[in-house]
Amino acid sequence: MYDHLSMPVRWTLGAIVLLLAVATAVVWRMRRRQPNRDLNELSLRIKTWWMIVGLFGFVLSISSTAAIVFLAFVSFLGLKEFLSIVPTRRADRRVMFWAYLAIPIQYWLVASQWYGMFIIFIPIYMFMWLPTRMVTIGETDGFLKAIGTLHWGLMTTVFSLSHAAYLLVFEPSATARVAHHWNSAETGDVLAGPGLLVMLVLLTQLNDVAQYCWGKTLGNRRIAPTVSPGKTLAGAVGGVATTVAVAGLIGPWISFFDLTRSILVGLVVGLGGIAGDLSISALKRDLGVKDSGFSLPGHGGVLDRVDSLTYTAPLFFHFVYYCYG
């Protein structure tokens, strides 16, 4: 069952569980010491983290295909959340149905490693098919807003996130720009994919937490005061630095990156994560909602949790693809 996961991947998953256990213990202690402090939100958040980590670790341990199906389901929840909070037109029900149909197709393209079609199916074919379907229905009132909204949702929740899934089936090419190298002989025998995916998800979520912690601790120059008042320049620098440090530490061990590539990918995830987080924040502000949904107690919706990932997944993937593809 675990044969496709390399030792570093298993150790990393174990370390995440340990980290969560420590967080749970800390909150439990805080509860006992300061019974009057309201820690419900934090405790709920950690409880949901257990669920996310458990589920992610579970599907990853079954097989790469199971993890691809799981990520397709995350895309489905994300798109459903998006379509439930944005203004939509009654006339477009069938167009939205097509947008949902794009999910199984896109993830089937991932599973079958059809890279050429994977990379253009949504940006080219769906980009043209959805407005064509709208035109056949014939409602022109609000056309641009409707198709713009739908396409942005599909790109964000399906196209972008499916890049995380493609990491699972990615294999470094022999004629790549950068020669891939493994630290240990054992690691090279198993698939590279799970290591890449775990690295992406770990760095992205760690970056979120680091941004938050550094932002709370220091800095008062805000980077986007109208979008996210809590984000400070010092927080962003501290967060990115933390992410780069962790990337440099685990990259050469869990994947086929050398130290330089590990540090660069940390930078990509750090900066991309901030941008993704901010763009979903701007969307929510525009719509006047605090959270994108209610599926994850303590976090909000699925879109609130994968906001950074919608940017880091394609950025990480294309960095890997450029260097090693």
Place this chain on the structure above:
Amino acid sequence: MLNNILRHLYFFFVVRPIVLIVIGLNIRNLDQLPKDGPAIVIANHNSHLDAMVLMSLFGMGRLHKVRPVAAADHFLRNRFMAWFSTKIVGIIPLKRDMKGVRSDPLAGISEAIERGQILILFPEGSRGDPEVTSEFKTGVAHVAKRHPQVPITPIFLHGLGKALPKGEGILVPFFCDVFIGGPILWTGERATFMQSLNEAMQSLTDQARIPEWK
């Protein structure tokens, strides 16, 4: 017996996956839901999914007690529909047109209440335009007057009229918001009772954030 097994299988393998996974519920104040019968739940009506969502709220454990009240002329229109509606979904058929009928139209409802069941009523009478709540008909007042001790729980549903509106055959997934209000009892008079129902429903509606849909 066989029908009962089929009913549980249908709800477990068809209704609940559709309601909880394909659609997905955002439930507010689940603790206000009646724990046991006899009880009446009323809701706005926009889709065939409404009854399925309300029935799913009670879980598999209370499925045997939950009965939606539905129009006899629509749901008993042929033998298959009649079997499916009454035995599998478990509806209590209600005749909408009572002109020239001498029997008690509410007999089925009263019997279910006396047996301690949980009834689901749609006081609007029909699904109407998607995501538009029309005025409540006073039929629910007759039931409340006859059973003044039975609590009536108002529930506002949003999203199902987008997912599966009247006259559409394709289900398009949208999250469904479920707002559950506190119980209301018969006030002793029809006008004030209807007013308290309408006000309760309005205050639940006001809690919802409803994106533009036209």
